[in-house]
Each structure stands twice: as C-alpha cells, then as structure tokens.
Amino acid sequence: MSKVETTERLKPPAASPPAASPAAPLYANRTKVYPRQVSGPVRRAKWAVLILCLGLYYTVPLIRWDRGPNLPDQAVLVDMTSARLFFFWIEIWPQEVYYLTGLLVLAAIGLFAATSLFGRVWCGFACPQTVWTDLFMWVERRIQGDRNARMRLDQHPWTREWLVKKAATHAAWLGIAMATGGAWIMYFNDALEMTPRFFTGGASPEVYFFFWMFTATTYLLAGWAREQVCTYMCPWPRFQAAMLDENSLVVTYRGWRGEPRGKAKADGVGDCVDCRACVNVCPTGIDIRDGQQLECIGCGLCIDACDDVMGRLGRERGLIAFETLANLARSEAAAKPLRPGPGRHACGMAARTPPRFLRPRTFVYAGVLGAVVAVMLGAWLLRDTLDLAVIRERAPLYVRLSDGAVRNAYALKLVNKTHEAERFALVLDGPRGLALLVQDAATDAEGRPLLATRPDGITQWRALVTAPAGLRLAESSPVTFRLVDPRTGRAVESTASVFLGPKP
Amino acid sequence: MPTKVEKDHLTGTDTTGHEWDGLRELNTPLPKWWLYVFYATIAFSAVWMIVYPSLPIWGVRGTSGWVAREALAPQLEAQRARQEPMLARIRALTPAQVAADPELRAFALAGGRIAFANNCAACHGAGGQGAVGGFPSLADDEWIWGGSFDAIQHTIRHGIRNAEDDDARTSQMPAYAAMLTPAQIGDVAEYVLSLSNRGTDAAAAGRGRETFNEQCAACHAPNGHGVPEQGGPNLADQIWLYGGDKASVMRQVANPRMGVMPAWAGRLDPATITMLAVFVHALGGGEQ
Structure with missing residues (x-):
C-alpha cells in the first residue's frame, strides 16, 4: 500500500467523544454501481475468457460420443437414473466419486497457486459470477447506453423510455438466465432427447425445478446482486489474503508516481489527474487508489481506463498496473525524495525488480498440485474394471452342521465395469479341506463354481464354505477368493476374507 | 452486550459497538434488502408452522391437512400394485x-x-x-x-x-422325572451323548441303552437318528436345541421343554x- 495515501487516509483520532457521534446504521441502502464502458488489453482478455467459458458451458452438452448400443451418446453426462458419470471415454461409478473429489482438490490448490502468483485472477476473469455479470452488463449497456445515459435514465423512472428500456433489459437478462438453466439440465439429461420433451412439458418435475432454480439464480445474482455477491456473500475474498504475499501480482495504484493528485497542467503534482476514470469503470464501485481492499475483484479494468487517460495526456502508462507490493515499496522508497515529474517516474521504475514467481509458497503449491495429480493419475491407471467384493455373513458367525462340520456364508458382489458379460471360475485359497459351494452357480469340468458377470453391472452370489468335521482350524483362518479366467487359467481378481469357527 | 460505538483510527470507520473478549467489529453496513430477506424467512417459517404439522401438539395437523403417513400410503399402494403380478x-x-x-x-x-x-x-x-x-x-x-x-x-x-x-405340528415328550429314577436318567443321558461320541462313561451308556430302547426309540428311532414325521429330533448329531452337556440332556429327559x-x-x-x-x-x- 502506498505510504503517501496511507498517511492521507490516516485521520487523527476523533476530537469529539465517541458517545456523541450517532451510531452508524448496521444496514444501509445499496449504492447502485454504473460501470462505464472501457477498452484495452485487459478488457479484451476478459472478453476472450468470457467467450471461452460461456461457449463451453452452453455447447458441451451438445457434443456427441458414440459408446455403442444402450448407452448414452452424450460426451459429458451425469446420468442420475443409472448412476453413471460419463466424460468422453471415461465412465465413473458412484463409488468412484473420489475422482471428483480429486478434481475439486486440484481446483482448490490450483486456485491457491494462481492467487499466490497473480492475485485474484479467478475472481476478476473466470468466476461464473464475474462472467455472467459481465455479460449482463454488456446487455444493459447495449440497451440503456453507457454510464451517464443509465444514470440519467434512472433519475426519471416511470417514463415511457425508462419502461421500454428496462423491460427490454430484463427480458434479455431472463432470456440468458433461461439459457443458463436450460444448459444446466442438459448435463444431467441427454440434450437431444430432453429438448423436445422439455418444451412439450413431458420432462420430470425435477428437471423443471432445476431449470427454474438456475434461471432464477442467474437472473438475480448477475442482474441484481452483482458486486454484492463478492462483497457480502462470497467467503473467498475473506481468506484470499492468506494466499497473497508481497510478491504476488495484484492490481495496484502506483501512489509514489500519482500523488499528489492535481490538474494535468498544474505544477508540482503527480501523474494522477483525479479524473476518476478508474472509479467509473470499476464493476464493484471502489477506488483502487485507496489501496488493497476486500471489494477489489482484481479484474484490472481500471488499468485499461487509466492507461487510456495517460496515453491521451502523453504520459507513461502503468499508473495503475498489475504490480507486486514488494516492487511498490521499492519504487516508493526510491522516488520519495524526488519532486514529481519524469525523473521521479524513471527513478521509481528503475528500482523495480522482476517479480519472483519461484518462491517457497509457490513451490509448496506446485508440490501439492503435483502430488495430487500423481495420485489421481495412478488411481486412474490402476483402476480395476472387475471387482469382487466379499461380505462375510455375520448372523450367524458360523453354522454347526449335524455331522459337526462348520460352515460360513459369504455374499459375493461381482462388479463389472466393462460392457461385456463374462464368466469366471471361483477358487478358494485357504486351509486345505475347505469345501466351496456357490448357490445357484453352474460348475465347470473341474467342479469350480462359474460366476457370470453382467455388462456394466453387478451380479450377486451367496457362497457357502464348509470345514468338514475333524478339520482342526483356528478360530479365524484367512481365506482368499480368486476369480480365474477359464480360458487363460489366470487369476484376474482376488479378495481376502476370513473363515470363522468355534474356539479350538 | 456493551454498545460503545467507537471510531476505528486506521480506517476511519465506526465499530458496531459489539465486543467479544476485546475483539471489536467494524461496521460495514449490509444492504437493507439483506435484512428484509431475513425478516421474510421468519415470516415464511411462521406461515409454514401454520400450514404444515410442525407444532408438537397431538392432533394438530396444520391447515393443509398434510400428514407424512398419508402421503406415504398411496406410494405403498403403488408399490404393492407393482408387485402384485409377481x-x-x-x-x-x-x-x-x-x-x-x-x-x-x-x-x-x-x-x-x-x-x-x-x-x-x-x-x-x-x-x-x-x-x-x-x-x-x-x-x-x-x-x-x-x-x-x-x-x-x-x-x-x-x-x-x-x-x-x-x-x-404336534409332538409330546413325557416328563421322565416321574417314570425313571435319577440314576436311570443319568444313564440314558450318557447313552444319548455316546451316540455323538460325547459320552464319557461307557458303562453308564451301556445301562442307558436298554432304557433308551424301551422308552425313547419309538420317537427318536432305535439309532437315535430321529423321526421327522413325528417330530422326534435327531439325538445322534452335533446339534443340541437345549444344550449338549450331560446336565442339560438330563434336565431335558426329566422335564422336557418343547417350543411352540x-x-x-x-x-x-x-x-x-x-x-x-x-x-x-x-x-x-x-x-x-
């Protein structure tokens, strides 16, 4: 934070006793923000991100992906009824939701890393709240005009022009919001199959519920709440300061160069002409010259606005810039003894050093990021498409048969994540003499039970394992159920369990 | 709660006047509509309590008359109808x-x-x-x-x-306490246990064998393997409904218990x- 303006903002202690000042209200009317249009490299970057994000969001459900018969041919689909998540060639079962958890962990760490390097780029460029608000503001500007025209319009409500323009704006907003809600449900239902049903009223109540829910939230949050979402609702601005340090690039006003503010032609003043262009374009309605503040979403539109003014005045650009706080302090220290003017500017800029991107903090984030990626990749590459779950029946722990034999029962669940049905022979490894029987299963030539799998499904079996009378076993003996491919004779899956009996 | 509103020197903002263990809070006023939404939720909850059965008073149903049990009934009925063909x-x-x-x-x-x-x-x-x-x-x-x-x-x-x-199904085992002496009952128990190799006294089992053939074989079969048609349980296996030690067997012979x-x-x-x-x-x- 610039020392110059810090000292300005530090007011002396209030002379009057606090009790005398009337307490400010805890609630106040919102001051409506009328951001002015701006153009420049930051604005162009924001448009590019907006087009990319919204383009993906609205069109991804339309991408087709042929998976064969009886399977959805939508590339990205969360299929609630058959409990599958499809992502191009990947198919996830509900019990594998940890892949999703891994993605969320990656997103969080990635957010921390990006913030430590470039400040609140997420908030300013890619957050859905920012992206949709930006789109809504563009619509508003197209219909009602720029900042001054909109302010003028709001000063005289209920005129014919006001009614027409407001109605048109809200209609356009609702249209976008409905497209947003409509696209959302396409991620959970086949887009081509759902669209005609949706418009003829044949979709389920849940579909209409979520459609209206996302329509309403988009319309209210991007049309009405806007910067209040960031300032009052979102937790991220509260703790993002923990990821930032003095080497992070943040949107900053170079006070050492701009102060004291004054008219362009006045003598002995800094570069800031106090034109308020930076304030007028700010989507959250703040003054970046007050220093780092919670309300700043780091969108950098004030940079474009200020550069435009500086360019027209024939001064160096970059009075507001993506700058590290460390460099800000260096420039400030170097420029402090000098009088305003080109010399002071050159001296301050010369004191800067290149931003340090390689810092312990970024190493830690990169390390965690790499570790999570490695774990997820490993988990994915080692993912089994065949799984045998063995659940020992615990009531009763074991059954004593009439000849003194001891029997255990196991529920077998054979999970097949491929789309082909197969048959495997079941073999029991354990103490010699144990007899294995699977109810309702056929047996092969060697007397081994044959378990059939279902394509993309689970088959259940009940296995009875009997220790004949006279076989002396411990109270608990480890056993292993092995699935053997009858063609190759190789074990494809094995699961350990125990065989329980009375105390010897 | 102390409500001493002060001005924070660094920011020039008033505090809310609330203090917790020395921690004070700057007053950044929330938008008013936020407060109105909060009031609206309170009003909503009041309406909800009247419409739906949320008061824990017996017989108070709420004006909508909605009851979870009644809402479930048609669902159960539909499920039963689905099962009916099977x-x-x-x-x-x-x-x-x-x-x-x-x-x-x-x-x-x-x-x-x-x-x-x-x-x-x-x-x-x-x-x-x-x-x-x-x-x-x-x-x-x-x-x-x-x-x-x-x-x-x-x-x-x-x-x-x-x-x-x-x-x-009916079968009746007589209480042998009135018909056999305790010594005879002990011998029979020994014999019964010997059928499943649990006996410890071969001489007693030998004596009990005779009594068994006279008294028990009709229902439990001469070899003790039972007669399922009459409900005579198998006594020669390893399964004991009333316990497989000698005292339990003797008790069962003397005063049999029979389940219903x-x-x-x-x-x-x-x-x-x-x-x-x-x-x-x-x-x-x-x-x-």
Missing part, C-alpha cells in the same frame, strides 16, 4: 416351482428376506441361526419337522404345538409364506 404367479405355484424359476426365485428370496426379518427373526435370529433354549437354527442341516420345500411351507402355515391350528410356533396361514399372505419357504430353504440346509 405375487400372483408365486401364489399359484409351490415353493419348489418358485425356486426352479430364476426370476421368481430372486423375487422370492428378496421378499422372503424382508418377511423373515419382520416375522421370524425375533425367535430364529436375523440370519436364521436360532438360539439355544428351544429356538431351532434354520441355517443348519437338521430339521425337526423336515427340510423339504413342502415340509417347511407346512410348518410355517400351521405352526407347532399351538392351539389355533388343527394341522399344527404360531400358525402363519391366517396372518400372512399365501405368497409371502411361499416366499418365506423359499428363503428358509436357501439359508443353507434345504433338503429336496
């Missing part, structure tokens, strides 16, 4: 026929599991394991009244030693009884 098919078949049809068998096992948990598990255990003291295990391979599909179905339908069903089971024919739907028979048969000990 149940009708099961009703027309014997348990053996149901078990032979893979589709019906899967349905019967699922339905039988629920019916077993609701009606049978109290005495026979959650997994049919039974309990010492007269609750036979249904998971083993010994059947006092027969382990075929039909025998199991008959037992479930009519029960055992109950007064409500004329076809109930209600008749389920009038209580359960015939399809449910058939499903139960299929389920119990599949617990592990079913006989052909």
